Amino acid sequence: MSCLYLLLLLLSVGVSAVEVTRPRGVPLSKRQFYEEDKPFTCLDGSRTIPFDRVNDDYCDCQDGSDEPGTAACPNGSFHCTNAGYQPGFIPSSRINDGICDCCDTTDEYNSGATCQNTCRELLRKETESLQKLAEIAKEGFLLKQQLIQEAKKGLEDKKVKLAEVQVSKKDLEDRVEAIRTEKETVEQPEREAKERHLKAWEDEKAAIHLKKEKTRMANVFLELDDNADGFVSVAELLSHSELDPDSDGSLTEAEAQGLLGGVDKVDTVAFESVWNNIKEKYISEASADNPAPVETPPEETRDSVSDNDSEQYPEDDIPEEDEEDDEEDDEEDPDAGDYKSPPTTLTQEKKDDDDEGTMPPYDQETQNLIDAAQKARDEFDEAERALREVDDQIKNIEKEISFDFGPSAEFAHLYSQCYELSTSEYIYRLCPFHRVSQKPKYGGSETNLGTWGKWSGPENDVYSLMKYEHGTGCWQGPNRSTTVKLTCGKETVVMSTSEPSRCEYLMEFTTPAVCQEPPSLDLGLHEHSEL
Numbered sequence: 001m002s003c004l005y006l007l008l009l010l011l012s013v014g015v016s017a018v019e020v021t022r023p024r025g026v027p028l029s030k031r032q033f034y035e036e037d038k039p040f041t042c043l044d045g046s047r048t049i050p051f052d053r054v055n056d057d058y059c060d061c062q063d064g065s066d067e068p069g070t071a072a073c074p075n076g077s078f079h080c081t082n083a084g085y086q087p088g089f090i091p092s093s094r095i096n097d098g099i100c101d102c103c104d105t106t107d108e109y110n111s112g113a114t115c116q117n118t119c120r121e122l123l124r125k126e127t128e129s130l131q132k133l134a135e136i137a138k139e140g141f142l143l144k145q146q147l148i149q150e151a152k153k154g155l156e157d158k159k160v161k162l163a164e165v166q167v168s169k170k171d172l173e174d175r176v177e178a179i180r181t182e183k184e185t186v187e188q189p190e191r192e193a194k195e196r197h198l199k200a201w202e203d204e205k206a207a208i209h210l211k212k213e214k215t216r217m218a219n220v221f222l223e224l225d226d227n228a229d230g231f232v233s234v235a236e237l238l239s240h241s242e243l244d245p246d247s248d249g250s251l252t253e254a255e256a257q258g259l260l261g262g263v264d265k266v267d268t269v270a271f272e273s274v275w276n277n278i279k280e281k282y283i284s285e286a287s288a289d290n291p292a293p294v295e296t297p298p299e300e301t302r303d304s305v306s307d308n309d310s311e312q313y314p315e316d317d318i319p320e321e322d323e324e325d326d327e328e329d330d331e332e333d334p335d336a337g338d339y340k341s342p343p344t345t346l347t348q349e350k351k352d353d354d355d356e357g358t359m360p361p362y363d364q365e366t367q368n369l370i371d372a373a374q375k376a377r378d379e380f381d382e383a384e385r386a387l388r389e390v391d392d393q394i395k396n397i398e399k400e401i402s403f404d405f406g407p408s409a410e411f412a413h414l415y416s417q418c419y420e421l422s423t424s425e426y427i428y429r430l431c432p433f434h435r436v437s438q439k440p441k442y443g444g445s446e447t448n449l450g451t452w453g454k455w456s457g458p459e460n461d462v463y464s465l466m467k468y469e470h471g472t473g474c475w476q477g478p479n480r481s482t483t484v485k486l487t488c489g490k491e492t493v494v495m496s497t498s499e500p501s502r503c504e505y506l507m508e509f510t511t512p513a514v515c516q517e518p519p520s521l522d523l524g525l526h527e528h529s530e531l
Contacts, residue, residue, distance in 0.1 A: 023055055024069030024109070025095075027079040027087065033065075040066060064092065071095045078107055085119035085126075140488045140515030144410055147513055151409035155401065162397045165390055172387045179383050183376040190373035193366040201359045217275050220282060221268055233265035243281050403433070404455065406463050410513040414492070419509070421494035428497045430507060436468045436482040448472045449505050450482040464514060474503040482507055488515035 022031045033043060034054065041048040042061035049060050055069045064073030076092030080102030090101045096111040103122050105115035224232045224240065237243060237256040244251040245258070260266050261274045362370065405412040414432035421428045422441065428449075429437045436449040450468030457464035464486055471480030482505040487495075489510025496508040 024106070025055070025078040025092075026068045027089075042066060067092065069095070071097075078102075080104060081106060082119050084117075085123045134518045136490055137488050137515050137518045139490050140512040141517050143490065143512035144515050147410050147413055148408045151405065151412040154412060155409060158397050158401055162394065162401065165393050165397065169387065169390045169394065172383065172390055176380070176383045176387055179376065179380045183373070183380045186369070186373045186376050190366075190369040193369045194362075197362055197366055198359070217272065217279070218268070220275075220278065221271050224278075231265040231267055232260070232271060234260060240282075243278060245281070406513065411463070411511075414511070414513070417492075419492065419494045421497055421507075423497070428494065428507070430484065430494055430509065432466070432484075436471070436484070436505070436507065447480070449480045453481075456483070466509075477503050479503070480505065484509050486511060486514045488512070 022028070023034045026034050030043075034040065034051075036051055038051060039048050040051045040054050042063060043065035044061065044063040046062050047060070049066060053060055054066050057067070057070045057072045059073035059076075060066045061073070064076030067073045067076050068078060070076075071092050071094075073092055077089045078092050078095050080088050080090060082088060082102055082104050085103050088102075090107060094101050095107050096109070098108070098111050098113045100113060100115035101107050103119040104117050108115050221232060222228075224236055226236045226239065234253055234256040237259060238251055238253065241249070241251050243256075243259060245255050257264065259274060259277045261270070261277075263270070266274060361367075400412075400415065403412075403415070405415070411432070418429055418431040418434075420430075425441055427439045427441055429439070433452045435451045437446050438449050439446040448471040450471040453467040453469040455462050455465065456467040466484035466486065468482040468484065469479070471482070473479045480503045484507045487508065487510050490512060492509075492511040492513075494507060494509055498506050500506050
């Protein structure tokens with residue numbers, strides 16, 4: 001906006017045009033170097049020549065300063081006076097080239113070109129354009145004042161809100177502590193009741209385990225007592241090579257006697273004292289010798305059973321006793337052949353140990369204590385959640401209060417807004433102080449073009465540029481970033497988006513928040529001399 005004001009100032013100076021005598025093509029600011037009654041020294045100081053060699057259509061100075069009004073020097077420049085408009089410079093190569101470059105036609109003084117002085121018309125058009133810009137700036141500045149007032153009120157409201165939330169936080173903290181105390185109070189009897197219930201269950205399991213252990217031991221004793229004389233002897237152990245302590249493949253008499261505690265035989269009472277020498281080895285071997293049955297197709301099983309039955313018993317001699325009697329006869333008959341019944345009882349009992357069941361449900365009194373404690377825990381969790389939400393609310397309010405929204409907080413209204421620009425391919429979305437994104441117009445995922453970084457304008461106009469950084473990374477390139485250029489406008493709109501460099505975007509954004517108060521100037525159409 002400063003350039004606009006400077007132009008307005010230049011164009012508003014109402015003085016009549018006064019032509020100052022000077023060599024053709026020389027600006028007024030350098031008039032003192034061109035004095036006709038003195039030799040001319042090249043402006044770069046390289047040499048001094050007689051003044052009559054200035055503008056003689058021959059280049060004497062390396063910097064072209066001796067030919068400001070001719071095309072003799074390739075690096076020279078011609079000053080257009082442009083009386084009634086803005087003075088300017090053109091390359092000396094355009095002098096007398098048949099094309100009018102200066103609006104006052106002074107560059108074509110010897111070409112024969114027909115030129116018209118257009119300086120006043122240019123001044124009129126430029127003045128109209130500047131007047132429109134000035135009107136926009138004026139309206140934008142008025143809107144900016146409203147934004148500032150709204151921001152001021154919003155800031156006051158946030159401070160009031162912050163105070164209220166901080167009070168509610170104190171109340172919530174007191175509530176959390178009260179509920180915590182209540183929770184801990186009701187959790188103590190709950191804990192004790194659950195511990196009693198668990199201990200009773202552990203005691204019950206221990207009793208069950210002890211009973212099963214005794215049953216297991218008695219069953220093993222019966223299985224080892226081959227002659228059913230009420231004793232397990234060394235001789236009987238020798239037929240159980242699986243009990244071999246050193247696992248060398250044979251069980252010696254000395255090893256068998258060692259398993260029985262150094263004696264030749266033990267009865268059921270003494271067997272208890274040597275049970276630990278036997279049980280682990282016996283049970284592990286029994287499990288290994290009794291793998292899980294392989295499922296046999298029904299027809300194959302039926303045929304197999306039929307064949308075995310016909311071989312073992314003649315058709316007319318099949319026993320009529322039930323299956324239970326048959327199993328008992330097999331176990332008690334030492335002459336039943338090489339077949340030995342696997343220790344299925346022990347295997348089943350071990351499985352029963354592994355599946356002792358789950359802990360029984362709590363009694364009603366314990367359950368009531370658990371329900372009361374759970375209710376207190378739920379209330380405590382809810383209170384803590386509410387406290388965390390209040391903490392987040394306080395942080396957000398404090399962040400907004402301390403945020404740099406401009407010298408007078410004129411950009412504060414942008415904080416919770418988002419603005420979009422739709423192109424033929426993409427939809428660009430700017431959420432000031434948060435992020436910039438790009439999304440394909442006809443489907444596809446959103447790409448982060450940068451999150452809020454900082455104000456990055458020049459020192460004298462720092463709030464004219466926003467920088468958004470650390471966006472989605474480019475393929476084999478840097479992370480995307482966006483610079484948002486803010487210009488004065490009556491509306492808050494994203495005007496355009498471009499990608500000047502790979503993965504670096506530029507967004508034009510108009511808003512009243514950057515409008516400056518325009519100068520009160522008379523923009524009448526006046527001719528002026530060069531300033």
